[in-house]
Amino acid sequence: MNSTIKTLTVAAALAGAVGMASTLVPSDAAAADKVKCFGIAKAGQNDCANKAGTHSCAGQSTVDYDGGEWKLATAAECKDMGGQEAAFDGVNKKLSG
Known part of the structure; x- marks a missing residue:
């Protein structure tokens, strides 16, 4: 795998993880109420x-x-x-x- 594809793959994975984490915050806040x-x-x-x-x-x-x-x-x-x-x-x- 060349370094550009590897970098894009890692960036996409991180963006997905951050996106998923941000969707959990409202659920946790709602559960607290x-x-x-x-x-x-x-x-x-x-x-x-x-x-x-x-x-x-x-x-x-x-x-x-x-x-x-x-x-x-x-x-x-x-x-x-x-x-x-x-x-x-x-x-x-x-x-x-």
Whole structure:
């Protein structure tokens, strides 16, 4: 490989890496504005472990809008959907009903 092609290849790789890194910043900033909102996840759409400790992974909830299951949402979205920032017993009546 001649030096010009090698230089262009390295420059392109660096430009791609910088471009990808800059797209991650808004996601990280948006995630920082979110809270764990209990009672808004449909079955199989929770973000992580539940309060009861019966599973430890995303996507393992079995009941729609269970008060022990959570998804990330802004505080305003959580409130609008009838969710809570702390786990609760039962299901979210606003969404289930």
